[in-house]
Amino acid sequence: MGEYGLLMNNLRILRSRRAKLDSWVRRIFWMFSALPFLLVLTILTALWLKAQPLLLAHPLSKLLLGEAWRPQKGEFGFLPFISGTIWVTGVALFFAVPICILTAVYLSEYASGRVQRLVKPLLDLLAAIPSVVYGVWGVLTIVPWVEESVAPALGRWGDICPIFASANPTGYSVLAGGVVLAVMIAPFIVAIAYEVLQTVPAGLRQASLALGATRWQTVKYAVLPRASTGIFASVILGCSRALGETMAVLMVAGNVAQVPRSIFDAAYPLPALIANNYGEMMSIPLYDAALMTASLILFLIVLALNIFSILALRHVLRESE
Amino acid sequence: MxxxxxxxxxxxxxxxxxxxxxxxxxxxxxxxxxxxxxxxxxxLSWEMISQTPKGGFYFGKEGGILNAIVGSLYLALGGTFIAFLFGFPLALLLNIYSSKTAWADLVRLSLDILWGVPSIVYGAFGFTVMIFLGWKASLLGGILTLALLELPIMTRAMDEVIRRVPPELPRAAYALGSTNSETAFFVITRQVLPGLATAVLLAFGRGIGDAASVLFTAGYTDRIPDSLFSPVASLPLAVFFQLGTPFPEVQQRAYAAALILTLTVLGISIFSRGISYFLGRHSIR
Known part of the structure; x- marks a missing residue:
């Protein structure tokens, strides 16, 4: 065997070892890549199994529509918590959606490149602030504000408009939870809505402007209709974030197990229920199953919203590529 | 008109x-x-960040929140490490072996879904698994739960960066005779180093600030943990518990802990911009 043959032989050995290594890496990768999907299934199964004792003991309609929450007596009505979640999330969306869409439109259609570059880190930062810090901020500023200014001012209209009726002497309320949540979900909605607006082809805007439309008319008649699916998906994504948010809401929403009738009533959303009661659930029968049912309800709602918005966004963002 | x-x-x-x-x-x-x-x-004072709580701490006596600072570091470092162990190969090889297949779509969809799962659900799930295994609230339980929370964030962030690598780069590596995995680990990794660092820091920041997932899984204690199986305090929970007390002196510590947490997140944000610039000097642009 000449020198050349030796070299080729060495190369072959090397090549086969490298090829073998590569095929091993490939196999390990297939195992790894199944992890996320399996994890979703595992969480779902685990929650389902732990929630089952309660789901078998009581009819579903009684659980979901029951107003009484007395674990000691075996009464588990989730309506106060479900409606608390809906109220707080609804208030958050009421504030966040118009402000976020206007901000995203401003950033995408009006702001200069410098402002756009400056805002990105700002939004990242706002999204990175831990939720307990939002909670502290809420307790220090929003709760007193609701208690001292908003509730007395709007409470006078309570007779005409029952959602403003203020029977709660503290500021720990649906409104405080909603405002804090609105600030928390704003960076998500703005960032995604901005990205969606960026995918609208420039030609569309140019055509509209060339026809003599003002910039706002261009936005209203050309840009927004085109981006509506994506913007809707960004709002849904923000909504699912708000639904699952725990600590900040827990700290400012008041946590009274009642169905809220006004924005000044205390609310007790599902995540707060889980977080507040986990330590003491062991002594009462079915209590842990009830908390797992709460987790399961939360998980299923968030899952449905997320799958919808992810698929919609994927469609929108991919179409533009 | x-x-x-x-x-x-x-x-x-x-x-x-x-x-x-x-x-x-x-x-x-x-x-x-x-x-x-x-x-x-x-x-904020030196005593606050250099001492663990002393007797009567929760009535406003001496001590600091060192237990929570160290605990949070342990939890977030551990969680980030484990998430990296799984997330990094996953993101890298997802793009090398099956970038545009239906399987990759499913993996990405699952990761996006996991990203959206509320942290309280991770906490409840982690706690359930720990009861099933007979574990008590411990550092290890907290780390594993945080790893679950951080995995989708880190992996998707890395995935987005790796996807933007120009296709000529792996093609050039293949042309020189390197295998798929060699291309992934030696060529692409080098190119996306800044993005990887940003993804790791993003996940670390999310992990250190999350309270709901460690509430049941890591517990709370006044001592600095000495093993993986002892309970551990964390900054977000220090904020939460101490703000809930009626004593103003104790609430002060909640503010201090909240400030440390905020500064950490701010610092990470600035640091990640700096480091991505520093690591980016090997990237082809």
Whole structure:
């Protein structure tokens, strides 16, 4: 065997070892890549199994529509918590959606490149602030504000408009939870809505402007209709974030197990229920199953919203590529 | 003529509304930072960050929150490490072996779903698994739960960066005879190093600030943990528990802990920009 043959032989050995290594890496990768999907299934199964004792003991309609929450007596009505979640999330969306869409439109259609570059880190930062810090901020500023200014001012209209009726002497309320949540979900909605607006082809805007439309008319008649699916998906994504948010809401929403009738009533959303009661659930029968049912309800709602918005966004963002 | 005027008024009104909304968002960020700084700075002292709680701490006696600072570091470092162990190969090989297949779509969809799962659900799930295994609230339980929370965040962030690698780069590596995995680990990794660092720091920041997932899984204690199986305190829970007490002296510590947490997140944000610039000197642009 000449020198050349030796070299080729060495190369072959090397090549086969490298090829073998590569095929091993490939196999390990297939195992790894199944992890996320399996994890979703595992969480779902685990929650389902732990929630089952309660789901078998009581009819579903009684659980979901029951107003009484007395674990000691075996009464588990989730309506106060479900409606608390809906109220707080609804208030958050009421504030966040118009402000976020206007901000995203401003950033995408009006702001200069410098402002756009400056805002990105700002939004990242706002999204990175831990939720307990939002909670502290809420307790220090929003709760007193609701208690001292908003509730007395709007409470006078309570007779005409029952959602403003203020029977709660503290500021720990649906409104405080909603405002804090609105600030928390704003960076998500703005960032995604901005990205969606960026995918609208420039030609569309140019055509509209060339026809003599003002910039706002261009936005209203050309840009927004085109981006509506994506913007809707960004709002849904923000909504699912708000639904699952725990600590900040827990700290400012008041946590009274009642169905809220006004924005000044205390609310007790599902995540707060889980977080507040986990330590003491062991002594009462079915209590842990009830908390797992709460987790399961939360998980299923968030899952449905997320799958919808992810698929919609994927469609929108991919179409533009 | 009248119609023309109306359009301009509408334009002006909408511009003002947009600027107001934008200003409101910027203002709320500044307001949060201002509130935390103004409450936290007076409460912050050397004693606060260098001592663990002493007897009577929760009635306003001596001590600091070192237990929570160290605990949070342990939890977030451990969680980030484990998430990296799984997330990094996953993101890398997802792009090398099956970038545009249906399987990759499913993996990405699952990761996106996991990203959206509320942290309280991770906490409840982690706690359930720990009961099933007979574990008590411990550092290890907290680390594993945080790893679950951080995995999708880190992996998707890395995935987005790796996807942007120009296809010529792996093609050049293949042409020189390197295998798929060699291309992934030696060529692409080098190129996306800044993005990887940003992804790791993003996940670390999320992990260190999350309270709901460690609430049941890591517990809370006044001591610095000496093993993986002892319970551990964390900064977010220190904020939460101490703000809930009626004593102003104890609430001070909540403000101090909130300030440390905020500064950490701010620091990570600035650091990640700096480091991505520093690591980016090997990237082809």
């Amino acid at each position: 009248a119609k023309w005027k109306w359009q301009n008024t509408e334009e002006k009104v909408m511009q003002v509304l947009m600027l107001l909304s934008f200003g409101l968002i910027v203002m709320s960020l500044l307001l949060i930072l201002f509130t935390i700084l103004s409450k936290g700075l007076p409460a």
